Amino acid sequence: MDETLLKIKNLKTRLGDADSPVYAVDGVDIEVHRGEVFALLGESGCGKSMTALSAMRLLPPSGCIIEGEAFLEQTNLFALPEREMRSVRGGRVGMIFQEPMTSLNAVLTIGEQIGEAVRLHDGGNPVGVAHRVVELLRAVGIPDPERRAREYPHQLSGGMKQRVMIAIALAGRPRLLIADEPTTALDVTIQAQVLSLLKELQHSTGMAVLLITHDLGVVSEVADRVAVMYAGQIIELAETRSFFRQPAHPYSRKLFNSLPSLGSRDRELAVIEGSVPRLNQRFTRCRFLERCSQAQDICSQQAPEWSETKAGSGVRCHLFDSLPGPQQPSGTAVSARRNVQFAGTGRLLEVAGLKVHFPIHVGVFKRVIGQVKAVDDLSLTIAQGRTLALVGESGCGKTTAGKGILQLIRPTAGSVRFDGAELTGLSTGKLRSRRADMQIIFQDPVASMNPRMLVGDIILEGMQAQNIGENRSQRQARVIDLLGQVGLPADAAERYPNEFSGGQRQRICIARALAVDPRFIVCDEPTSALDVSVQAQILNLLKDLQQQRGLSYLFITHNISVVAYLAHEVAVMYLGRIVERGSVEEVLQSPRHPYTQALLSAVPEIDPARQRSVIRLEGDMPSPSNPPQGCHFHPRCSQATEHCRSAYPNPVRLSQTRSVSCFAVNPDRFS
């Protein structure tokens, strides 16, 4: 039997109309074998989703396939009439998508939506369909499937919804499952659950999986083979293990070096300069030319052809056989960079007992029937020149904590002292005069700048409000200076935010924050909307600025590797409270709280050779409006005792820097 299941040949897909075309997919060849997990890896906009949608003929209305062929076993997919194509979709090929929140129909029950797919491929006996729905729900690990089948999507958590999506995709017993960024919208512990489910299902059913992802960790975790996509083309194809051991294409190599980790924290991350070229052109040169440090004359003269390096793997690079072996990560060494050290002893920011509760109103008279305890009794200190990372999954209250500290949301209780002066309870006017000291950088580089304002005016805004600079020309000069500091040209001031890429916008946001000379910046997931290669640029910049200016950061994130690279101290948050805190080495290398342990174990390992055991967390984080009695974590904790159910554990101090809120942690045993 032929072992090729899906074969895509020279696929070219265009988006937009003929006048302003975007060649999203430009000559892609892929072969997915039976029973394997084939990963299509690439940054956003590289055309990986479009490749899959083209193969399934599910392109958005603006897209069309202009060339190429796709075969599913012997079937020519592009020659199939639409009617027969429909039996391929959901039958021989199942699909799941990135956003489980919006990918399910809100007004139909789970059972109806799965049943619909079952009926389509198994025929219509109602008893049989109901039976199969329950069977599928059970197969994807949804507890109490009979009841869940009668529920609507909004009653399920994100992870559950993705399981339902998988159940729908499995309904037709597909031979191929196309998973388009299946875990990107999910938290890391939930991601671990879904990935292991996919792996299990793949083993038990023998189907192949075409996994589309931007996450190297996910690839290393589940894929057998990997194809790297860049600017609409496959630039490298390899077995996962050899890919991670020895990436061939300069882009792949840089990608690895730009990953932050604990080991790389003493040096600058490698960055891929510039950005992906626009795909509205026809290329006569290498697409990676402008960003490649090894480029030679030939690279600018002709576009590289596909070169087979060994059976089943290859690379699209002129220099594939002349490149040196795997580079050791380069970058300025610590001695060169860490020349300025700010004493990390003084307490710049002290937060004690911070509570941010949102009352739940009901009725005409706005009767308060409950509180959403987004932040509940949070205490932390940050010294000058230091970075505290606040880590937690979505909904744990970390962003609210950041805004509460800055008094953007007025806290319900507690104290925030900045440089010795109390901030809570200050009048709006008094607070305004203190705002220059504390700034914030947001996650979404699009939403954080007013699209109607020039970049120069955006940076000026804070200076005007805080009366920094004597006159306009002085301020203008400062704007230019700041743009230079974040690595942008002076003429950027005269342009609008939408003319910049995500990474550049985040630089502008940093410049804006710096404009008022803050001493403390809340960084609210500043890199999670960015691609890995761009993330490295921003992390380097933040680190540089910290050393030059002695800035303190409260770095809010869910990304453990960023924490490892940037933070000095870590605080792990769960359901509005800090469950563990300590120096970055302490927490990341020997986590003590069961939640921290689970969180860290769930982070996919980049090196596929390294085995790890994931601590599976059952269920989802409870709602902060109704936290569990006792320790908030006990319903999901494997070590929970009766005691945990009745009382919330006080922090146990383990060392100078470290404390854990868990009854299972014994300070004596630790020392």
Place this chain on the structure above:
Amino acid sequence: MISHLVILLTDALIFLLLLLSIVFGIYASRRAHLRRPWGLVVRSRVGVGSMVVLAFYLVVGLLDSIHFHPLSQPADGAAEQTRSTEVISLFDSMVSGLRTRQEKTYSAPLATHLYAKESIELADGSTIRDFPRLQHAGVHLPDPAQKTADILKLSAIGILKGIAVSVVAVNTLIMLLAVKARSNFGEQARRVLLATGSEIPWRVVLVVLSSMLVLIFWSAELAANYHLLGTDKVGEDVFYQALKSIRTGLVIGTLTTLVMLPAAVMLGIMAGYFRGWVDDLIQYIYTTLNSIPGVLLIAAAILMLQIYMSNHAEEFNSLVERADLRLLFLCIILGVTSWTGLCRLLRGESMKLREVDYVQAATAFGVSHLQIIGRHILPNVLHIVLIAVVLDFSGLVLAEAVLSYVNIGVDPTMNSWGNMINSARLEMAREPIVWWSLAAAMIFMFTLVLSANLFSDVVRDAFDPRLRSSR
């Protein structure tokens, strides 16, 4: 000729509105985010086509908004000129022929005889009942039987004149474009006419412009010698009435939004931005106002105005002023009934915007509320306001007709399509049917509303990013 300007309230507001639009135009041309959607509008064929048609309506409306007391010429010419008490507009004086050539009663379009039989005294002293000749239509014809030939001749002359003017206009435009693009005339002409290389569909502009010009010259030629669209019950030229109604329609469509805009924008943004009791109060106000059915609120208000006017008749200098005040009042009350929709939209949008990161960032800089609203909220809801204004226009023009029909619209003495339809309706039962007033009003109204609708569609698509991406 213009001796004494009379500035009616609505005139003043119209020119204020014109001024505001020009200022806004200058403001928009300097802002890329506003210039870009307008660029999309003028690149759309439907967009430019409807704009040309609307421009003709606008010119008539503006000319009709400059009022003055005409000088009455004394018969002997030597004596002192006196100021007439009547108020006419610049437009009236341009088409004074249409205004003054009154017949006795109904006559059909392009007719030479009245619609109704009358006793006519013949030269020999006997009287017969027949259709009398019209006093102002086709009087140059010795024999009414020559009418058809005459009309054809006049049509040909009119069309030729129109074509001649169009050719001049087209050439001038191409020349201007050529100068602007720094290319020679021939090349520019090829680009415009073949619609290549140019993003703005000038060809559509020229075609619509030329057709409108030809139409205008054709109708002018005929209207000078006949009643192009007939006459109404009191013998007034229907074509003239329909033209005069343009101003009424435009005033209702534009001033209403102008009147309601400040309240809707201010309250909507305040409710969404400040939340809390401000929001509660504003929501209460608009829910209450909205809960009264619009027609009934207008009816009640207009009834009350009628009572007030009839009890204070001495306060009005002239019928024109009185009618004008009623028109303005109608705009205000229409505004009161229609601002709630926009207010609610803006409230929702402001509520979203106040949580957006850049507003949070501004707060983190200590920027004041007023500045945040002015700098961040207002510019980002401006497109909603613009879409609402353009979308409301055609609905308001149509509403005028219905309200006038129920007698709670504009003053019965004022020219409006609603009044034309209302008066024509009573004659529907006649045999043969008197259809021309109705048809004239419908055609003029339909053309305006259709172009406004098409235009607003284009504007909405250009300004609403959500809709644009879904195409």
Place this chain on the structure above:
Amino acid sequence: MMAYIIRRVFYAIPILIGVNILTFLLFFVVNSPDDMARMNLGMKRVTPEAIEHWKQERGYHLPLLYNASAPGADKLTETIFFQKSVKLFRFDFGSSDSGRDIGYDISQRMWPSLAIAIPVLLVGLLVNISYALLIAFFRATYIDFWSVVLCVVMMSISGLFYIIGGQYLVSKLLHLVPISGYDTGFNSIKFLILPAIIGVIGGIGSGTRWYRTLFLEEINKDYVRTARAKGLSETRVLFRHVLKNALIPILTGVVVVLPLLFMGSLITESFFGIPGLGSYTIDAINSQDFAIVRSMVFLGSVLYILGLLLTDISYTLVDPRVRLS
């Protein structure tokens, strides 16, 4: 659920009070009852006695807010505000300026209004949704383009034209149905059919275009892609997924106007001589019968608020996201 409804009803009370005060101000404070009397009796040669008599007959002789000459609690109740405005809360509309019982008139005239409004609503909904679905099915083709053009053209035509044109064509030229009039029972059908058809046609333009936008908005959502990835046919995607989601805004939009159907259509009823509440209102406006207009304003507001209430309730019924949260 019950508690929710009761809460919503309580929420309506301040709004009704607001409406009541507003109409009171409009009808009695902007112009005094004397002015009204003068207007009603004709401007010329109105004696003060005649005015006084006119007011006395209709109960407008009382003071506006406070009756100093009345004993005890009557100081407040023997006033125009209490007699004319507060009583509206009990749906006690009093008698019209021409002496008829408004409450009785309303109860008689609402049935013809409903007889025309309900068919127009239901058939219109059916026609518009079907047409919009058809357009959505053929989206981005010439059918879509020309259908939208047709809709824009249809909504650019004044409603008056549909009525006049329809009457002329169907009744006058073809003599299919009477031009206007009304009868009881099944005989009324021949009078109702033309206005109903015209009502439906007049609403196609805006209705279809609005529904088309709703459908297209839904079609671009992620769950539709999921449905297609299951292998569902395009018609099934449209009917089962898109329609079901789009029906939520459509239905709730319909529910708002349901109570207001009682009020009838001013124009249609007066053109076709149907003795409903719409023509009742028009007659009142034309004869300047303030008592009736005032009652209709209040009734309209009550019905509108009822519509809002029903909308909220219907949301909780049709949308599982609201129902189960």
